[in-house]
Amino acid sequence: xxAHLHMWLNLLVRWSHLIVGIAWIGASFYFNWxxxxxxxxxxxxxxxxxxxxxxGGGFYYLKKFAGTPGELPPTLHWFKWEAYTTWIxxxxxxxxxxxxxxxxxxxxxxxxxITPVLAVTIGIGSLLASWVFYDVLCGSPISRFxxxxxxMILAWFVILAWSLSxxxxxxxxxxxxxxxxGTVMVANVFRVIIPGQKDxxxxxxxxxxxxxxxxxxxxxxxxxxxxxxxxxxxxMISSHYPATYGHAYNWLxxxxxxxxxxxxxxxxxxxxxxxxxxxxxxxxGLLLAGLIIATAPAPRPSASQAGEPITxxxxxxxxxIILHRCVSCHAAQPGFEGFTAAPLGVELDSQQKLLxxxxxxxxxxxMSRTMPLGNLTRMTxxxxxxxxxxxxxxR
Ligand code: HEC
Numbered sequence: 001x002x003a004h005l006h007m008w009l010n011l012l013v014r015w016s017h018l019i020v021g022i023a024w025i026g027a028s029f030y031f032n033w034x035x036x037x038x039x040x041x042x043x044x045x046x047x048x049x050x051x052x053x054x055x056g057g058g059f060y061y062l063k064k065f066a067g068t069p070g071e072l073p074p075t076l077h078w079f080k081w082e083a084y085t086t087w088i089x090x091x092x093x094x095x096x097x098x099x100x101x102x103x104x105x106x107x108x109x110x111x112x113x114i115t116p117v118l119a120v121t122i123g124i125g126s127l128l129a130s131w132v133f134y135d136v137l138c139g140s141p142i143s144r145f146x147x148x149x150x151x152m153i154l155a156w157f158v159i160l161a162w163s164l165s166x167x168x169x170x171x172x173x174x175x176x177x178x179x180x181x182g183t184v185m186v187a188n189v190f191r192v193i194i195p196g197q198k199d200x201x202x203x204x205x206x207x208x209x210x211x212x213x214x215x216x217x218x219x220x221x222x223x224x225x226x227x228x229x230x231x232x233x234x235x236m237i238s239s240h241y242p243a244t245y246g247h248a249y250n251w252l253x254x255x256x257x258x259x260x261x262x263x264x265x266x267x268x269x270x271x272x273x274x275x276x277x278x279x280x281x282x283x284x285g286l287l288l289a290g291l292i293i294a295t296a297p298a299p300r301p302s303a304s305q306a307g308e309p310i311t312x313x314x315x316x317x318x319x320x321i322i323l324h325r326c327v328s329c330h331a332a333q334p335g336f337e338g339f340t341a342a343p344l345g346v347e348l349d350s351q352q353k354l355l356x357x358x359x360x361x362x363x364x365x366x367m368s369r370t371m372p373l374g375n376l377t378r379m380t381x382x383x384x385x386x387x388x389x390x391x392x393x394x395r
Pocket of ligand 1: 104239240241242322325326327328329330336343344346357360361364365371372373376377379
């Protein structure tokens with residue numbers, strides 16, 4: 001019963017996280033688009049630009065003020081709860097999926113001496129440390145040089161991705177890099193962008209000039225958030241792709257993919273400019289192509305090529321291994337604590353089902369080696385080879 005409720009909690013919180021995340025990123029994309037498409041020609045005094053749009057059966061007319069308007073309307077809309085609720089529901093996901101079952105999901109099977117409590121502490125610490133580093137960097141004289149600031153942020157996340165992937169499980173490392181970037185983004189909204197906007201609003205009501213330094217800071221943080229968006233979205237879906245988080249250099253895969261994502265975002269930021277360039281898109285294409293090649297599975301010499309006697313592995317032998325190492329989780333009614341149904345619907349409790357899933361089984365056992373989860377059931381190298389030999393002969 002407890003596991004069943006846990007599953008529902010997981011589903012409902014994940015669902016909410018997705019909804020508020022879409023609302024946040026959607027609003028941010030929309031305002032970015034607005035800013036880039038405002039008509040700025042021949043505007044009246046006090047108007048920075050305007051724009052016409054048609055949507056959902058009506059015409060909209062939007063106008064952006066140059067500076068502040070003379071007075072404020074009774075209702076002024078803010079966009080901040082989308083960001084806050086995305087972070088709150090994201091933290092809840094971290095707890096429900098990773099911290100609740102830290103023994104299963106946080107620990108790296110190749111590292112001894114890290115207890116579940118320590119792993120969770122490292123995880124939470126990585127979020128806090130990322131914000132402190134980033135915030136200090138943005139307030140330092142370095143932040144006057146945009147490229148240098150960007151490089152320092154990159155260096156931080158390279159170090160973070162590398163160290164987390166050495167200490168924690170693959171998936172925990174990935175998700176914490178994503179959560180760290182997300183935390184920086186939300187803290188930017190909470191600590192800098194919204195206070196900047198509050199100052200703007202107060203300036204209008206108090207009939208004074210807004211503090212320009214607050215506006216500049218908010219602009220800097222908004223621009224960073226804009227570039228963070230696409231890497232975070234990649235990391236959030238990466239757990240479905242063992243070739244990324246399960247790669248021997250998974251931290252490097254994360255970084256290269258993120259660089260491609262930043263380049264794609266940059267292309268969309270400059271696309272409307274008269275002298276825009278396509279090189280960011282080409283660069284992103286090259287980086288992604290490089291990743292596709294680098295993550296390709298190495299061809300395995302078959303037993304006959306390696307000069308070894310060909311051992312014929314029967315499905316009975318292969319399935320005996322699966323029964324021993326996998327079925328505690330991958331059955332309709334798993335025996336493994338905390339599981340109520342076969343993960344991702346992959347049931348392996350009969351030879352028939354093993355045949356049906358052999359492609360995926362081969363992938364996770366011999367290629368990405370992401371199963372058994374955290375190698376909790378201690379599958380041996382010899383067993384992985386036996387499964388690979390059976391798969392190759394069975395095709
Ligand atoms: C401790 C429980 C556990 C054990 C033992 C385990 N798995 Fe899994 N398996 C999982 C979980 C959890 C997922 C879902 C991961 C996710 O959400 O992406 C999974 C996912 C999978 C998938 C789907 C991967 C995908 O993304 O398509 C396959 C295939 C798989 N396991 C095969 C195996 C095989 C083969 C073994 C034995 C060698 C095994 N598993 C042992 C828990 C386990």
